[in-house]
Amino acid sequence: MSFLNPILLAGAAAFLIPLIIHLLNKRKVITVLWGPMHLLHEALRQKKRNVKMEQKLLLAVRISIPILLALCLALPVLSALSQLPGFDKTSLLVVLDNSFSMRAPGTGGTARDKARNDLRQTYTTLSRGSDTAVILAGAPPHRLTAEPTSDLEAVPTLLENEPSLGGPLALQDTFQLVQADLGKLATPAREVLLVSDFKWSDWRQLAEGGTLPALESILKQERPPLVTFLRSSGDTESNLAVVSVEPSAFVVARGQMIALRARIQNHGPQAYQDVAVHLEANGARLRSTRVSVAPNSESVITLTHTFDAPGDQALTVRVEGDSLPDDNAYSVIIPVREQVNCLLVRGKSRSGPLEGATDFLEIGLTPHQSAATTLKDVIRTGVIDDHAMRDKTLDGSEVVILANVNRLNDRQVQELEEYVQRGGGLIIFMGPDMDMRWYQEKLYQNGKGLLPCTLNGFGHVDEGQTPARILNQRHTHPAITYFNEARGMRLQDAAFTHWVKFDKVEGDARPILNLDRGDPLMVEKPRGKGRVIAVATTANAQWSNLPLQPAFVPLIQRLVTYLATQNAAPQSQMCGTVLRASLGTEQVKGNYELKDPMSRTREVTPRADRDGVIFVDHSDTAVPGIYELRAKNVPGALVRRFAFNLNPAESNLSAMPEENIRAMAQRLGASYASSQDEYARLDRTRRHGAEAWQPLLFALLLFLFAEVFLQQRISRA
Amino acid sequence: MAKLSDLLTAEDLVQLTGLPLFARTVMEGFSTGQHASPHKGSSVEFRQHRPYVQGDEIKRLDWKIFGRSDRFYIREFDEETNLRATVLLDSSGSMAYRGTKGAIKFEHARKVAASLAYVLTGQQDAVGLVTFDDKVREFIPCRTKTSHLHHILDTLQRTQPGGETSLSAVLRNLASRLKRRGLLLLVSDCFDDAERLIQSVGALRKQGHEIIVFQVWDRDELDFPFSRWARFENAERTEDSLLLDPAAIRQRYLQVLQTFREQLLEGLRRHQVDLVPIITDEPLTEAIKAYLALRMRQ
Helix, strand or coil: CCCHHHHHHHHHHHHHHHHHHHHHHHCCCCEEEECCCCHHHHHHHHHHHHHHHHHHHHHHHHHHHHHHHHHHHCCECCCCCCHHHCCCCCEEEEECCCCCHHHCCCCCCCCHHHHHHHHHHHHHHHHCCEEEEEECCCCCCCCCCCCCCCCCCHHHHHCCCCCCCECCCCCCHHHHHHHHHCCCCCCEEEEEEEEEEEHHHHHHHHCCCHHHHHHHHHCCCCCCCCCEEEECCCCCCCCCEEEEEEECCCCEECEEEEEEEEEEEECCCCCCCEEEEEEECCEEEEEEEEECCCEEEEEEEEEEEEECCCCEEEEEEEEECCCCHHHCCEEEEEEEEEEEEEEEECCCCCCCCCCCCCHHHHHCCCCCHHHHHHHHCCCCHHHHHHHHHHCCCCCCCEEEECCCCCCCHHHHHHHHHEEEEHEEEEECCCCCCCCHHHHHHHHHHHCCCCCCCEEEEECCCCCCCCCCCCCCCCCCCCHHHHHHHHCCCHHCCCEEEEEEECCCCCCCCEEEECCCCCCCCEEEEECCCCEEEEEEECCCCCCCCCCHHCHHHHHHHHHHHHHHHCCCCCCCECCCCCEEEECCHHHHCCCCEEECCCEEEEEEEEEEECCCCCEECCCCCEEEEEEEEEEEECCCCCEEEEECEEEEEHCCCCCCCCHHHHHHHHCCCEECCCCHHHHHHHHHHHHHHCHHHHHHHHHHHHHHHHHHHHHHHHHHH | CHHHHHCCCCCHHHCCCCCCCCCCCCCCCCCCCEEEEEEEEECCEEEEEECCCCCCCHHHHHHHHHHHCCCCCCEEEEEEEEEEEEEEECCHHHHCCEECCCCCCHHHHHHHHHHHHHHHHCCCCEEEEEEEEEEEEEEEEEEEEEHHHHHHHHHHHHHHCCCCHHHHHHHHHHHHHCCCEEEEEECCCCCCCCHHHHHHHHHHHHCCCCCEEHHHHHHHHHHHCCCCCEEEEEECCCCCEEEHHHHHHHHHHHHHHHHHHHHHHHHHHCCCCCEEEEEECCHHHHHHHHHHHHHHHC
C-alpha cells in the first residue's frame, strides 16, 4: 500500500488523544468511601459481560477513528510490486489528435492547448526511466520523434512547435503506427493514451459500430497495452467555413471569365448575418461581398473573375467573422491558357446541316466563335477527315477527338498511340460507320490498345420503347462533378436510341457515366501520360439527342479541358498530401524554390521517377493556402502555384456526447477519461493499484456509528 | 453531660414537641401511660367479671356482687401502660459517608435517634438506646426519667461510626436481650443482605416487638451522580474497592438500588414493619413529622 498524500498520515497520531484522555481519566480518579458496595458489586456483576469489554472496545473504536481518518486523507492505494524501486517505470505511447479542429478555441484555450497541458501533467507523473512516443494522428499520421524517448521533459516542447493542422483522424493508419511502435518501447508496462476532441466527423463510423482492425490486433496481443481515450475538447461548436470552391472550368483562356461557386457552411446554432466574403487572386484582394448564413445550413455564392495573364493563377474565397480562422479560406488554382487546341477527326459525313460527325462538337467547343460573338473561347478546334491524318498532324493538339471513324491505318494508330503516351488526350465517339471488328482488334488489342474496353455489339431501343437515359447518380469523376448541382443542365434529359455496348471495363478503366440499361456510356482509361475516353454514342444527334441538350456544351468542354489539363497540378489538394510538380526533361538540372503560405522559402531539387518523368515534391503541406514553385535565380521565371485546403469535414466541431465515447471505448476494449483528473485517477489505479480510501471512509463511518452506539449502550448498561 | 441542643436546634425541638408516637400493639410497660398493656389490673377501663379462683388478690373482689349474689367475683380492668421504646442506631462504617454536598449520614442518623428519644421521653415513655456495628456497642435499657434522656444523648454524642455492619446478626442478638415486648426504632442504612435482614426483623416481630425502620440515605447513594473515573472503597472494609467509570454503570446501579429498596420494602411490609426513608438533604423533623402524622391516620 502506498499513499498519495503521505504527509497527512501524521494525522494518525491523533489516536493518542482518546488514549490520553482515557489514561488521564483513569489517573485522576477520585476515591469514594462508599457504603452500598454490595449494590455496586451487584450492578457490576450484572453488567460484567458488557462493561470492561465494551469499554475496551469503545476505547479501541475511539483510537481507530483518527487513524482511519488520517488514512482516508492520505489517499492510500493498494499496490504490490509497483512500489519496489525500478518496478514503476512505464512506457506511454501517446496518440494525439492534431487535426485542425483541435485548434477550436474555448474557455481556457484551444483543445490543442488543453491536450498539451494534460500531457505535460501526465509526463510529470511518470517515474524516472519511463519512456514515451507520440504519434500525431491527423491525416497523414506521423511520429513526433523518430524513436521513443525517455527525455520526458522534451516532448511537451516538441509538441508546442508542432502545428496542429492535420487532416481528419486516420485511425487505422495511426494504430498501425502504434502497433509498430509498441515493440520499441522499453518497459513491459505499456499504455496507449489517445487524446482527441472526439468530433462526430472523425469518430462517427467507429461510434456507430465500425471496427478498427489495427486496434483490435493490438488488444489481442499476448500482453496487450492499456488503452485509454482521453477527451480534450474546446467548448466552441459554432464555426463558419468555406467548404468548397468549384470553378466553372478546368482551364480558361486569358481574358475569359471564370465563375467560382463557393459553399459557405455554418456548423452551429449561431446565425451569421452579412458576413464579408472576399475574393483574392494570388493573395491580392479583388472584391468583397456579403452573405448571411442560417444556423446549421450553408449558403452558395457565385463569384466571377477574368485573368489577363496566362499561367497557374490562384483564386481564394475568404470569409470573415469567425473564431476559427483556419477554415475560413478556400483556394483553387485556375490554369489560364492562351488556348487549348483540339483536333476533331471525323469519319464518313453526311451532307445535311449538323449531320456531320463533328458538327455539334465544333459548335459545343467553340460556341462564341460559332455564334460570332466577341467573347473568347478557350478551345480552338481543327477538323480533318480520318484519312487526312498524317505525320505530325497531331502535333500542337492537346486533345484529339475521333467521331464515327470507320477505321484507321496502322500508321495512324501508331501515331495516336505515341500521342497518348506523350500525354495527349483522346476521345473516341462511336458511330454507325465504325468497323467494330477493326476497333476490337486494332484499338482494343485485348486490353493493350487505346480503347479502354471491349465492344460487345450494338444496343438499341425498339419503336414505342422509352429511350435509354443516363443513370441518375451522384457523379464522382472530376470532369462531370459540375453536373451534380448544375441547375437547368440535367444530363438525364438526354435520350439514347442506339449505343455500342461496352464490356470488360476492368483494370485501370473506369466508367464515367452509365446508361440506365446497365451499359456504360463513357469509359476512361489512363495510358502512358495521357488518357483515353470512349463514348458509346455518336457525337451528333444520330443516336441520341445529347448534343441538343443544354448540358452538351459544358459536358464536352469539360471533357476536353479535363484531358488538356490532366498533367497539370490539381486545382486543389488537401493539406497533408504531397505536393508533386512534373517538370520538363530539360529542367532536371535546375534548382527550384518553394514558398509556402507562411512565406517560408525552401529549396527543392528535381528528381526523376522510374519512367523518367522529372518532378519535385514536398510533403510538409500542413498549412493551408497557396504554395508557389519557381526556378531559382531565373528572373521572370514562370511561377507554378498549388492550392492546399483543409479537409472541410474538420470544420464541423460538433462533438460526440460523452456516453457515446464511453460506450465506444468500452466496445473497443479501451478505458475512457473525460478529463485529465479522471485520467490521472484511472492511471494511478492502474499503475499503483486501487485507491482504498473509499472502503476506509466506509469503515470510518461504521466506526463513528459504533462509537455512538457503544457510548449509548454503555451508559444505558 | 450532653445537651439536647447539641444535637437538635431550637426549631427542631419546637416542631418535635407534642408529636405523638403510639404503639400499634399492646406494650408491656411498667407504669400507667398512653399505651395499651397486656396486663389486666385495676385500671379505669372495666373489662369483665370472672369467678374468684384461689390465689386472686382479695382486694380485687367485687363486694357489691357478693352482697347481691353471695358469690365471689373478681373485677377485671384493661391496664394502660407506658411504652418501652428502644432506639437502635447503626454506627457502622457505611454510616460515616460524607456526601458530595457535605452532609454526613451518621450525623443525620444521630439526630433522628435524638429526635425519637426526645419525642418518646416527652410522652412519658421509657426509652432505651442501642448502638451497634457488627455487634452491639452500647446497650442502654429503657427508663422514663428525664435524666435518662441526657444519658442517651450523651451516648449518642460519643458514638462515632466505624467497623463493619452485620445488621441481621445484631438484630438476632437483640432478640435474645429484649425480653419484654416494646417498640424498636431502627435507624440504619440497612446495607446488609435484604433477605437476612427481613428474617431477623421477622424474628423480632414474632416476639411481639413493633418495629419501625428509619432508613438513612445520602442523596449520592440514590442518584449516583459521579461522572469521572472513581475508586469506590468500601467504607467498612478498605480492601474492597472498585475502579470504574461511574457513568458507565450508573443506570445499572440505579436498577439494582431500586430492586434492593423494593425488596426491603416488600419484606418489611410482610411483617407489618414501616420503612421510613430519611434523606440527608431533606429536613429531618419534617420527615419525622410526616411519618408520625401518617401513622396517626392509620
